[in-house]
Amino acid sequence: MPDFNVTAIGPPQRASDDWLSTAVVDADGHRFTVLGARSETAKLRLAAEQPILAALTKPHYATGLPFQLAKAAGTARTAENDPLVVFPELPGQPLVLKLLNQDAARSLGAAIGAIHELDQTIVSDLNLPIEDAPTIRTRLLAEVDEAARTSRVPSSLLNRWEQALEDVSLWQFAPCVIHGDISDETLHMAGDELAAVTGWFGLAVGDPAADLAWLFASAPEDCLDALEESYAVSRSQQPDAHIVDRALLLSELALSRWLLHGVRNDDPQVIADAEDMLTTLARQVGDDRPLGRTSPVIETDWSDSWQDTSEDAATNGSDER
Incomplete structure (x- = not known):
């Protein structure tokens, strides 16, 4: 320069x-x-x-x-x-989850809602990914099928995920602009206010639940109502009734994706890590526990498993700024 x-x-x-x-x-x-x-x-x-x-x-x-x-x-x-x-x-x-309080959660909810209100032409003009609800559901079903073929995912989780993916009522939502990589590394806080957002290479039109998934899996439970309410107020239309259900489903499927990353790259350390987290998840949610509002389902560091490690993400973009 x-x-x-x-x-x-x-x-x-x-x-x-x-x-x-x-x-x-x-x-x-x-x-x-x-x-x-x-x-x-x-x-x-x-x-x-x-x-x-x-x-x-x-x-x-x-x-x-x-x-x-x-x-x-x-x-x-x-x-x-x-x-x-x-x-x-x-x-x-960068956001420190253990310091998150209700005021900060409200700031996060409003910010994510503002992202979801962006004009979708920004995505189409840049030739970025655009997915509707059926396409997303089909893609996730394929991921679950691939994970099942590894024989490394507890059957109770496979049943849980397949039931959610086959429940048509969960997949009635309006796609919107999504950030695509919400995490503690991409959310920058100044006190209780969100000051900056980085890591935009996953920008797309997709399921709004994708941007809430990490927070609903990781944030303190006493912050979730404030987050959800602030998000809803910031949207021009009421969020669909099952957005939290899908957010939790997507947070669980992040562990499956981490496993697949390890299998595809023949990385025994990643595979073992993913298997351990999947076993913990299966124990916590149980065989019949419905998807919905719960306490964080995994009490561990999601920073690695959360990353979208698919080939498409690496090619198209899904940070560090």
Whole structure:
């Protein structure tokens, strides 16, 4: 980047197999975040996100969002030719679930509702995925069938999921714009307010429950009513009656997807991790427990299992900013 003179480098700094990021300060005292993609999957996602952010930060869309977005200030390359993107530093810090209270939950619900109210033309104009309810249901049925063929999923869970997927009443909903990767890493809080949202490479038209799934699986139970009520108020139309049921179903299927990721990549550690979580889930929900409002069904760190590890997600985009 020409005329970009870095005078200091410091925290927050993070490194993983996929990403490398650091805060920097320029000669004028402005703070930026430099994000580098290290793996091929990360490079695809970083490239996919740039046109999405460029569109979202246009006034037509940005004025309806009650939080800040990253907007690239420039790009560069590392000595190894890996891509780097420089963003003005966003406010807030990644969400810490154990600190979530009802006020913060209301802020999250309103923000997710605002995302779901975005004009769907942003997705179609960018040629991003668009799925209706029958397509989503069919895709999930195929995932459950594939998981069943591994013989590593408790039969009680397979029955539970198949019953939910075959219940037509659960799948009567209006698709909307979804973020696609809501997690503690993509939600940045400043006190009890959501200050910024990152990780937009999963933008699509799909099931609104997808953006609520991680929170309903992980957030403190005493925050869920505030989250749901704030979300409903922020929508122009009342959410469908089974959005929470589907959110919980999708949160459970994230464990199945983690298992499939391990099987496809012949990774025994991932397989063992997924099997352990599936066993715990089966024990907690029981054979006949209906899908619906419950306490968090898995008391563990969802950060790995939650990630969409499908081939489509890696190719199309589904962060780290």
